[in-house]
Amino acid sequence: MTEASRQLGEDLARATASTAAGGTVSAQVIDLTDNGTVNLMMGGSLLLDVPCADSYRNRQRDDWVAVRPGARPVVMWRLGPDPVEDSVEVRDAVKDVQTVRAVTWGTGAPSGSGWQEAVTPWVRQAGDGQVELYYQVTTATQPSPQAPAAKGSLVSATSAGSWRGGRRDAYHDYPMQGDWTGRGDLRGAWFYGSTIAAACAGKTVAAMKVKFTRRRGSGRNSRVPMHLYLHDYTSAPSGQLSLDEGPEELLSLSVGATGTATLPASWRDKLAAGTRRGLAIYARGSRDYAAFSGGTVTITFS
Incomplete structure (x- = not known):
């Protein structure tokens, strides 16, 4: 914490202590930092690396927040409702994911219908930590599902x-x-x-x-x-x-x-x-x- 931030925090602490309620003051988030804190504009001063309580979720630039003043101020929560994730984007992402329901093995053939014998498995890196699997089968009794297109x-x-x-x-x-x-x-x-x-x-x-x-x-x-x-x-x-x-x-x-x-x-x-x-x-x-x-x-x- 900078000396200016500390001095402002002490001034706010004294001002808050003089009231019966104590409580919080309002401030605006200027930026999110690389170490999980935020930079704030409060009382006309820039405060750097202000820590945040877990109750302050989905942090964004330019949020208005409630700050607990003191020698080391802490952001407590956002003023107003939390931002809502775009449900359409979430649905599209889920729709494009291929899933495996179960993984089993044994010494004999599997029971039930619809199985195809895989002769040779193939694997490759697809980037971004992902891999792709391809199985060569003896006879294609069912059409192969289409691989989802790369999204990013x-x-x-x-x-x-x-x-x-x-x-x-x-x-x-x-x-x-x-x-x-x-x-x-x-x-x-x-x-x-x-x-x-x-x-x-x-x-x-x-x-x-x-x-x-x-x-x-x-x-x-x-x-x-x-x-x-x-x-x-x-x-x-x-x-x-x-x-x-x-x-x-x-x-x-x-x-x-x-x-x-x-x-x-x-x-x-x-x-x-x-x-x-x-x-x-x-x-x-x-x-x-x-x-x-x-x-x-x-x-x-x-």
Whole structure:
């Protein structure tokens, strides 16, 4: 907890103790962080890494919440109803899942009708921790069920880094944007090889989303926009990192916060086709100076 957060908590504790009821105060969630806490705007001040009670479920950015004040404030619950999951999406997901009712074995043939003798089993990795099974049968007495179409894929960056003054910055192995010290503006990038295009080959891409985390210890604590670009490198260049389409300000994060940006349709089409290979950030000066990690791409197919 920062000293400013602690001081505000102590002030609120004294104010609350002077009332008969005590209780909670209202605050707005600015961001969800990478360690399960939240950043709050309360009483005109930004509080970082505020812990949450289990009663605060389905946490989201911009929620209004009840906070128990004190030397270390705690978020108790959301003000208003909990968000409801999209039942249509849930039903579609369940409908596409193939299930196995029972697994048994023995030394003889199974009893009952409808069985087919499997001569040779085949197996392969389908990505994202999933596998596919195929059985070669002697005679197909019943048609095979249709395998569900792939709904999505998760692609992680193979490497990342920052560049300054036309060469890779030796002090930062994570992407940064802007300049804090006057040594020159930083630009950062995430590299994926050819994995994004490979994951999209032969499929229709409906959306691409990218998850980022704002690293601590860089720039101001309040929200800073990411200035996103595309690039066409499969791996990190030794010289200057050149930028392509951009900038797009798709996401703003306070320090320690985690968020997801939806890429524009034109960007996802280029990444899916392999005409662009990865993502970069770049800003000038100290205003939007910040460091980021993450870069995991979630691809949804239609």
